[in-house]
Amino acid sequence: MKFAxxxxxxxxxxxxxxxxxxxxxxxxxxxxxFNLAIQIISDHPLKDSLTIIFSRNETFTGAFYDGAYCVTxxxxxxxxxxxxxxxxxxxxxxxxxxEINNSYLPVNQMVEPGDNIKIExxxxxxxxxxxxxxxxxxxxxxxGKMAEGVSLAKKDLRLQAALRKKSTxxxxxxxxxxxxxxxxxxxxxxxxxxxxxxxxxxxxxxGETRNQQLRVLSLAYSTSDSVNKQKWKKEIDRLxxxxxxxxxxxxxxxxxxxxxxxxxxxxxxxxxxxxxNYKPREFASNNDSFGFADLYKKLKSNYAGPxxxxxxxxxxLNSHDINIFFGGCAPEEFTWCLKDAAQLxxxxxxxxxxxxxxxxxxxxAPVFNFQLTDASGGIVxxxxxxxxxxxxxxxxxxxxxxxxxxxxxxRKIYPRIKDxxxxxxxxxxxxxxxxxxxxxxxxxxxxxxxxxxxxxGPRDPFTEYYSLSYYPFILxxxxxGRIISSTVQNCDKLIExxxxxxxxxx
Numbered sequence: 001m002k003f004a005x006x007x008x009x010x011x012x013x014x015x016x017x018x019x020x021x022x023x024x025x026x027x028x029x030x031x032x033x034f035n036l037a038i039q040i041i042s043d044h045p046l047k048d049s050l051t052i053i054f055s056r057n058e059t060f061t062g063a064f065y066d067g068a069y070c071v072t073x074x075x076x077x078x079x080x081x082x083x084x085x086x087x088x089x090x091x092x093x094x095x096x097x098x099e100i101n102n103s104y105l106p107v108n109q110m111v112e113p114g115d116n117i118k119i120e121x122x123x124x125x126x127x128x129x130x131x132x133x134x135x136x137x138x139x140x141x142x143x144g145k146m147a148e149g150v151s152l153a154k155k156d157l158r159l160q161a162a163l164r165k166k167s168t169x170x171x172x173x174x175x176x177x178x179x180x181x182x183x184x185x186x187x188x189x190x191x192x193x194x195x196x197x198x199x200x201x202x203x204x205x206x207g208e209t210r211n212q213q214l215r216v217l218s219l220a221y222s223t224s225d226s227v228n229k230q231k232w233k234k235e236i237d238r239l240x241x242x243x244x245x246x247x248x249x250x251x252x253x254x255x256x257x258x259x260x261x262x263x264x265x266x267x268x269x270x271x272x273x274x275x276x277n278y279k280p281r282e283f284a285s286n287n288d289s290f291g292f293a294d295l296y297k298k299l300k301s302n303y304a305g306p307x308x309x310x311x312x313x314x315x316x317l318n319s320h321d322i323n324i325f326f327g328g329c330a331p332e333e334f335t336w337c338l339k340d341a342a343q344l345x346x347x348x349x350x351x352x353x354x355x356x357x358x359x360x361x362x363x364x365a366p367v368f369n370f371q372l373t374d375a376s377g378g379i380v381x382x383x384x385x386x387x388x389x390x391x392x393x394x395x396x397x398x399x400x401x402x403x404x405x406x407x408x409x410x411r412k413i414y415p416r417i418k419d420x421x422x423x424x425x426x427x428x429x430x431x432x433x434x435x436x437x438x439x440x441x442x443x444x445x446x447x448x449x450x451x452x453x454x455x456x457g458p459r460d461p462f463t464e465y466y467s468l469s470y471y472p473f474i475l476x477x478x479x480x481g482r483i484i485s486s487t488v489q490n491c492d493k494l495i496e497x498x499x500x501x502x503x504x505x506x
Contacts, residue, residue, distance in 0.1 A: 031114040034091070036082040040100075042123040046074035048099035054084055058092045058108065059256040059310070060317050060353060074099065087113045090200055090254045095119075103152075104129040109144045110197055112137055139192040143185070147201075150182045154212055161216045168220040172213055172235065179209040199251035207258030213239055214261075214268060215283075222280045229276075240265055253310045262307070263314055266298055267325070285324045292322050292329040296337045300344070309345045313353055316341060319361075320470040323489055331363040331485040331497075338362055360466060361486040367392075367477045370462040372428060372452035375438065380452055382481060385424055389484075389501060391494070392426045392475040394463060397440045399471040405489065406444050412491040413498075414446055422479075423502070426450045430471070432457035 034054065040046070054068040068084045074097070090112055095105040100123055115137035122130045133141040154175065161171040182205040190198055217239060221232040252258050271278050274289035282289065292315070299311045315321075316338060322329050329337075338358040345351045359365055367390075369382045382390070395402035417423045427449045431437040434453060441451045454460040458468070466473065466486075476484040476497055485497055 032085065032087055034082075034084045034087045034111050034113070035116045036093070036119070037117070038080070038095075038119045038121065040074065040121045040123065042074075043125040044123075046099055046123065048097055049073050050100070051096040052082060053094045053096070054082070054111065055092045055094075056087070057089065057254065059254060059259050060313060087111070089113070090196065101127060101129055103148075104131050106131075106141065106144060107148065110140055110200065112140075112194065112197060117141060139189065140197055143189045143193075147182060147185060147205075150178055150185065150205075151208065154178055154209060158212050158216060162219070168216055168232070171216050172239075175209050175213045175216075179205060182209070196251060196254075200254045203252050203255035203258035205257075207255060207261035210239065211257065211261045211264055214265060218268060218283045219280055222278055222283065233272075236268070240269075250306070252307060256314075259310055259314045262303075263299070263311055263318075266302060266311075267295060270295060270298055286327060287325050291333065292326045293333040293337055295326075296340075300340075306347065309347055309350050312341050312345065313350045316354060316357060319468075319487070322487055323470060327490050328488040328493055330493075331483075331487060334361070334487045335363040361483070363483060363485070365483045365486075367475060367481055367483055368462055368465040369481075370428075370452075370460075372454050372460070372462065374450065374452055375441075380426075380450065382477075385426075385477070386481055387479050388421075389423045389479055389498075390426055390475075390477040391423065392428065392477065394428050394430065394466075394468065394471060394473040395444060396430050396458075396471045397436060397444075402444060402472045405472045405474075405491075406446070408491045410446055413495060416495075417498075418446075418448055420502075423498075424450060426452060428452045428454075428462065430458040430460075430463060 036052070036054075038050070038052075040050070049071050052068075052070045052072070068082060070080075070082060072080050090110055093109045093111050094107050096102060097105065100121065104121070106119075116135045117133060117138055118135045119141075120132045120134075124130075131145065157166075157171050157174055157178070160166045161168060166174075183202065186193075186198060186201055186205070193201070214236065217232055217236050221229055221236065224232060268283060270290050271283055271287065275282065278289065296312065296315060299308065299315060303311055322334075335358070338354055339362075341354045342351060342358060345354060360368075367382050371379060371381050374380050393402075393405070395405075417425075425446075425448065427441070427445055429437045429440055429444070429451070431440060431453075432455055434455070437451075437453050441449075445451055454462070457463075472489060474489040474494070475486055476488070476494065478484050478501070484501075485494075488494055488497060
């Protein structure tokens with residue numbers, strides 16, 4: 001017996017478009033919406049759920065939500081349909097399920113204004129699945145599934161290089177072959193694609209390939225002796241040179257992969273300039289050679305026009321990279337970069353994104369007046385802490401970095417503030433299960449912490465306001481309720497910020 005689960009109607013999401021990038025797709029004058037219907041036919045009952053995520057522009061939003069989001073159960077026949085208005089340029093669609101093999105589901109699939117897509121997924125008893133697309137604009141969805149095979153082959157190549165199963169030279173050559181295969185696949189479907197989808201897809205393919213080649217070559221460079229370093233430096237120079245391709249600025253602005261490539265190669269150039277003997281980790285995380293403001297200035301001087309604007313905004317909105325690669329950014333430097341970009345950028349949409357970031361994350365910005373629940377069921381608001389400094393940590397139970405932060409905090413900061421009543425540590429967990437949250441506080445909390453909870457978890461207005469894409473997220477807030485720092489999570493740097501306000505013991 002087959003179980004048919006039809007997902008139609010009940011979810012409608014409207015979002016007034018804001019912060020649109022300079023790069024915009026040709027508008028469909030008749031329809032600026034995106035419609036999606038999904039039918040799942042299974043050989044056995046399904047018990048989990050399907051997550052549907054539509055992102056208006058993946059270049060500047062990365063992991064956080066900016067379009068439409070829904071989680072729907074697979075164990076019933078509740079009607080479902082996704083209808084998103086105000087779609088004026090190319091967006092992205094991702095489906096995810098823990099029960100359906102995700103290799104069969106669309107990931108980062110392009111969506112155009114006016115798309116009206118029907119997806120049929122057949123789940124077999126052995127766990128395999130098939131997927132079919134129909135409706136207006138569906139040809140690019142079929143191409144997307146075919147292209148995912150090439151992308152997976154690229155990721156596998158990087159793994160083989162890291163495990164030294166293939167030589168670096170072999171891997172770099174195979175990347176070039178896969179890029180050619182990717183472009184040929186696009187060319188075969190070119191007549192079925194709009195000009196802009198073709199260009200953005202090509203930019204995606206180039207950016208994705210070149211970025212992974214740089215990672216492989218950078219690893220080879222950083223682990224080689226002085227003689228071989230010169231060999232790999234020449235290969236990197238060749239890679240940077242052949243990456244100069246003619247793509248329309250508005251198309252590039254809609255390709256997160258291409259913008260990331262230009263951003264990463266500028267980072268590599270700075271790492272090389274500052275420390276020619278850098279270690280492997282220094283091109284991935286915990287860079288000690290320069291700060292984010294140095295990269296911002298480099299992007300500003302090396303590029304011009306719309307590409308420069310896209311790169312500056314990409315860097316400023318990339319909170320994950322600021323914290324992981326740079327280990328944070330001094331609040332006054334980050335605020336200067338935001339203000340400088342707001343003056344420099346001409347695109348109204350990009351300028352709006354920068355100004356919004358400044359208004360929420362810049363030094364002196366008012367902290368969001370959260371309203372959360374404590375362990376006893378009482379309501380706690382940010383405004384309750386006026387007159388006291390507040391250190392806010394937003395964390396997740398599954399986050400190992402959150403646990404590491406608390407352990408470091410316990411060693412370095414806690415002994416200096418535990419007896420003070422003018423500094424409050426507010427700890428908010430994104431777990432939606434209250435029992436799990438209470439259990440987690442025993443591991444992730446310290447005496448005196450103000451532990452808070454929301455049944456909405458990561459969908460609480462507090463976390464949505466800051467569009468979080470990483471944990472832990474640390475805010476240091478002064479006694480007037482204004483942000484001192486939103487870009488520092490390193491305990492040593494936090495101590496220095498606290499010393500500017502308080503006399504802390506050594």
